[in-house]
Amino acid sequence: MGARLRLPFARARRSLGKHGIRWALGLALTMLAAAHVLSYLHSETLDRFDQFLSGLQLRLDPVEKDPRIVIVDIDGKALSEVGRFPWSRNVHAKLIDQLFDRYHVSVVGYDIDFPEPDTSSGYGVLEKLAKTELADLPEVGERVSALRGALDFDGQFASALQGRPVVLGFTPSIDQHKGVLPKPLFTEQDLNGRELDAFHAPGFEANIAKLQRTAAGAGSFAVSTDDDGLVRTVFLIQKVGEGYYPSLALATIAQHLKIRAIKPVFTETVDTLSDSQRAAGGVDAIQLLQSMAKRYKVPVGEGMTTVIQYRGRGGPQGGAFNYVSAADVLAGRVPAATLKDTIVLIGTTAPGLVDLRATPVNPQYPGVEIHANIIKSILEGRFKHRGQNATTIETAVVLAVGIALTLALGVVGPLASVGIGVCAMAGLAMLGQYAYTRHDLVYNGATPLLLVLALFVVNAVLGYLTTHRKNQGLVNRFGEYVAPELVAEMAEDPDAYNMDGESRELTVMFVDVRGFTTISEGLSPKDLREYINLYLTAMSEDIRSAHRGTLDKYIGDAVMAFWGAPVHQPDHASRAVATALLMQASATKLNEDFLKRGWPELKIGIGLNTGMMHVGDMGSAIRKAYTVMGDAVNLGSRLEGITKVYGVGVCVGAATRAAAPEFIYRELDLVRVKGKNEPVAIYEPLGKAGEVxxxxxxxxxxxxxxxxxxxxxxxxxxxxxxxxxxxxxxxxxxxxxxxxxxxxxxxxxxxxxxxxxxxxxxx
Incomplete structure (x- = not known):
C-alpha cells in the first residue's frame, strides 16, 4: 500500500520539476495581464492594440445604406459645373430653395461656416463709385440702388434660410471671435451652477449675423483626435465662451425630431459613478426631450464626447449613406424620392477642400460623414459602449484563460500547443465580436489575446532545445550582411550577438542610381546585368570592407546599409560619411569605364541619417532579414530622394553631422519631409577637415x-x-x-x- 502511494507522489515531483518553470512564468504573465486590466499597470502598446482591434470590428460591421440621411456633396463635379469654392452665397440660396421647395427635405445641416460677408457680386464697388467718381450722374446712383437686391448675395441666402430648419456649422477657436453664435443650449446658471467637463474654447469662427439670425441654429463640426491622429469620438457638447453648444449632428437631429429641450443627465450618487462618468463631470448621457413620452439618450464619456460608430469605409462608394452631387441638386437632376423627407448634410469630399479625416476605417474619410454616423446612431438609439461590468468580465477572462493555458501548454507537445493557442485566440475573438455585434458591447481584447500569444511563445522558447548549434547558426547567418572579419570577431563570443530586435542609435544609408529606368531602356539585358553587377559589387565592397558596414539589402538598383550593428561601433556616423564619399569616388571611376564601353552615365545619390532605430531579424515565418526600421530609417530614405532636388551626391541629416564633426559640411536647407512634422536641417559632406x-x-x-x-x-x-x-x-x-x-x-x-x-x- 505504501509503495503504491509513493509512486504517484514521485511522479508528481518529477512533473513539477519538469514543468515548474513554465507554470511559474505562465502564472506570472497571467497576473501581469490581470494587473493591466485592473489599471495597476499601463502599457501604451496594449492600448494601441485595443484601438486596432476596435477599428477592425468597425471594418467588419455589415454596411447597409440608410435612406433617411443624404449627403449633398460639393465634389469635383460640382466644382466643375458651378465654379471654384467657396461659392457665392446666391448659389447657396438656390441650393436651399431647391432642397426645400423642389425636394421637400426635412432638415439641412451645413458642414460649412460663413464667417465673412460675401463681396463677390461687386455691389460694394458699384456703390462706392456711385458716391464718388460717378456722383454727378444721379441715374447711376438710382440704378445701383435698384440692383441692391439682385447683388446682395448674403441677403438672398438669408432669405432662403428664413423659416426653414437649416443648421449652420461653426468652429470653436482659441483666439478668434468671428461671426455670431445663436443662443446656447444652456449655461452654468441653467444647470444651477454645475459645470460640465466639456471641451472649452474661449472663441469661435462662426457665421455672419445676417445668416445666423435667420438660420434655425448652429452646431460645431469640431472632432476629437486621439494621440495616433485618428478620429474616434466627437464632442457632442462644447463650451464656447460661457455657453454650452451642440455638435452639428446634435443640432441637426434636434431640428429633424423637433426636440423641445436638450440637457445633460446627471448621476447624483458620486460613489456609484464609473471612471468615464466621473471624467464627464457626473454625466453619463445627453437627453433629447421630444415630448413627455418620447426621449432620446446619447451616452457621453470624458470631455462630453460620444463614440463614432463608423459604417463602411466612407465616401460615395463605401459608406452607409447616399451621396448626391450639389451640381445635380442645383440642376434638378436628382430623383425626388431620393431626397424627400430626408436629413440632408451639405459637405465636401473634393480633396482640395481639406475636409478628409483620418479614421480607424479609412485614412481619408469624409468629415461630413462623421456627423451622418452620429445622427444615424441617435435615430437608431444604438451606441457602442463598455458595459458597467466590463472590467470585471475582462479580469475574469484573463485569469481563466491564463491559468487554463498555463496548465495545458506545459504538458502537451508542440503541435497540440499550436492547436490550443489558435483555438483560444479564435474563441476570444469570436466572443468579442458576438458581444460587439449583438449587444453593442465593447471589450478590450488586446490583453487576453496577447496573453495567449505570450504563453505560447514562452512555452515554445523553453521547449526549444538550442545551444551551441543555435549560436553558431546565428553567426553564420550574419555573414550574409557583414564583413568576414566581423564574423570572425563575433564567432569568438556568439552569445554576445543575436538577431533579436532592439533599439539602438545607428546610421543608415540609402543609395540609388539616377535615371535607372532610362539606363535600363538603353542597354541590352546582358549589358544591363553586367552594368548593375559591377555597380553593386563596387558599392558593396566600399560598405563592407572599407568601413565595416552592414549590408542590409538590394532593392533593384538601390542599396541599403547601416553602421553600428550587430557589432557596436561608437563612430558609426563617421564610418558612414566616409563610406558615402568613397562610394561617390568609386562611382566616378566606374563611370569612366562605362563611358568607354558606350554605356549610359552612372550617377548615384546617397542619403544618410543617424538616430534611434529598431534593428533585428524581421520578416515572416517564410523569410526573414536582419534589418533596421523606424522614423530615423524613413528619414534616411527621404534624404536620398532629396539629393535629386538639391543637385548633390550625398545628403545627411543634422544628427549625422553632429555625430561626425570631423567632416566639412555645406548646409543645404531646413526641410519638412513627408510623414514628419518637425523640420530637420540637411547637409552635404565635402570631405574631412584639412583635406578640403x-x-x-x-x-x-x-x-x-x-x-x-x-x-x-x-x-x-x-x-x-x-x-x-x-x-x-x-x-x-x-x-x-x-x-x-x-x-x-x-x-x-x-x-x-x-x-x-x-x-x-x-x-
Whole structure:
C-alpha cells in the first residue's frame, strides 16, 4: 500500500520539476495581464492594440445604406459645373430653395461656416463709385440702388434660410471671435451652477449675423483626435465662451425630431459613478426631450464626447449613406424620392477642400460623414459602449484563460500547443465580436489575446532545445550582411550577438542610381546585368570592407546599409560619411569605364541619417532579414530622394553631422519631409577637415552667407552672392534652385512668421 502511494507522489515531483518553470512564468504573465486590466499597470502598446482591434470590428460591421440621411456633396463635379469654392452665397440660396421647395427635405445641416460677408457680386464697388467718381450722374446712383437686391448675395441666402430648419456649422477657436453664435443650449446658471467637463474654447469662427439670425441654429463640426491622429469620438457638447453648444449632428437631429429641450443627465450618487462618468463631470448621457413620452439618450464619456460608430469605409462608394452631387441638386437632376423627407448634410469630399479625416476605417474619410454616423446612431438609439461590468468580465477572462493555458501548454507537445493557442485566440475573438455585434458591447481584447500569444511563445522558447548549434547558426547567418572579419570577431563570443530586435542609435544609408529606368531602356539585358553587377559589387565592397558596414539589402538598383550593428561601433556616423564619399569616388571611376564601353552615365545619390532605430531579424515565418526600421530609417530614405532636388551626391541629416564633426559640411536647407512634422536641417559632406581645398572652403562660406540672407528675406543680398557663386561653378544645381526660389519669394512674400522650412509633400 505504501509503495503504491509513493509512486504517484514521485511522479508528481518529477512533473513539477519538469514543468515548474513554465507554470511559474505562465502564472506570472497571467497576473501581469490581470494587473493591466485592473489599471495597476499601463502599457501604451496594449492600448494601441485595443484601438486596432476596435477599428477592425468597425471594418467588419455589415454596411447597409440608410435612406433617411443624404449627403449633398460639393465634389469635383460640382466644382466643375458651378465654379471654384467657396461659392457665392446666391448659389447657396438656390441650393436651399431647391432642397426645400423642389425636394421637400426635412432638415439641412451645413458642414460649412460663413464667417465673412460675401463681396463677390461687386455691389460694394458699384456703390462706392456711385458716391464718388460717378456722383454727378444721379441715374447711376438710382440704378445701383435698384440692383441692391439682385447683388446682395448674403441677403438672398438669408432669405432662403428664413423659416426653414437649416443648421449652420461653426468652429470653436482659441483666439478668434468671428461671426455670431445663436443662443446656447444652456449655461452654468441653467444647470444651477454645475459645470460640465466639456471641451472649452474661449472663441469661435462662426457665421455672419445676417445668416445666423435667420438660420434655425448652429452646431460645431469640431472632432476629437486621439494621440495616433485618428478620429474616434466627437464632442457632442462644447463650451464656447460661457455657453454650452451642440455638435452639428446634435443640432441637426434636434431640428429633424423637433426636440423641445436638450440637457445633460446627471448621476447624483458620486460613489456609484464609473471612471468615464466621473471624467464627464457626473454625466453619463445627453437627453433629447421630444415630448413627455418620447426621449432620446446619447451616452457621453470624458470631455462630453460620444463614440463614432463608423459604417463602411466612407465616401460615395463605401459608406452607409447616399451621396448626391450639389451640381445635380442645383440642376434638378436628382430623383425626388431620393431626397424627400430626408436629413440632408451639405459637405465636401473634393480633396482640395481639406475636409478628409483620418479614421480607424479609412485614412481619408469624409468629415461630413462623421456627423451622418452620429445622427444615424441617435435615430437608431444604438451606441457602442463598455458595459458597467466590463472590467470585471475582462479580469475574469484573463485569469481563466491564463491559468487554463498555463496548465495545458506545459504538458502537451508542440503541435497540440499550436492547436490550443489558435483555438483560444479564435474563441476570444469570436466572443468579442458576438458581444460587439449583438449587444453593442465593447471589450478590450488586446490583453487576453496577447496573453495567449505570450504563453505560447514562452512555452515554445523553453521547449526549444538550442545551444551551441543555435549560436553558431546565428553567426553564420550574419555573414550574409557583414564583413568576414566581423564574423570572425563575433564567432569568438556568439552569445554576445543575436538577431533579436532592439533599439539602438545607428546610421543608415540609402543609395540609388539616377535615371535607372532610362539606363535600363538603353542597354541590352546582358549589358544591363553586367552594368548593375559591377555597380553593386563596387558599392558593396566600399560598405563592407572599407568601413565595416552592414549590408542590409538590394532593392533593384538601390542599396541599403547601416553602421553600428550587430557589432557596436561608437563612430558609426563617421564610418558612414566616409563610406558615402568613397562610394561617390568609386562611382566616378566606374563611370569612366562605362563611358568607354558606350554605356549610359552612372550617377548615384546617397542619403544618410543617424538616430534611434529598431534593428533585428524581421520578416515572416517564410523569410526573414536582419534589418533596421523606424522614423530615423524613413528619414534616411527621404534624404536620398532629396539629393535629386538639391543637385548633390550625398545628403545627411543634422544628427549625422553632429555625430561626425570631423567632416566639412555645406548646409543645404531646413526641410519638412513627408510623414514628419518637425523640420530637420540637411547637409552635404565635402570631405574631412584639412583635406578640403581652400577654394571649396571659401565657396562654402559664401554659400552659408547667401543662405543666411535667404532666411532673413534679404533677397537682393542673397541673389548677388548666388550669382557670384554660379559664375564660378555654373553646373552646380543648388545655386540655380535658390535663385529660382528667390524669384518666387519676391512675388510671394513669405511674411514675418516664415520659418525658412521647405516642405516636401512626396516621398
Amino acid at each position: 581645398d581652400g577654394a571649396t572652403l571659401a565657396a562654402v562660406n559664401r554659400w552659408h552667407e547667401a543662405l543666411a540672407h535667404v532666411r532673413a528675406q534679404r533677397w537682393d543680398d542673397a541673389h548677388a552672392i548666388l550669382t557670384e557663386l554660379q559664375a564660378v561653378d555654373p553646373g552646380f544645381g543648388l545655386y540655380q534652385l535658390y535663385l529660382d526660389r528667390i524669384e518666387w519669394f519676391r512675388a510671394h512674400t513669405p511674411g514675418e512668421g516664415w520659418d525658412g522650412v521647405t516642405t516636401f509633400e512626396t516621398k
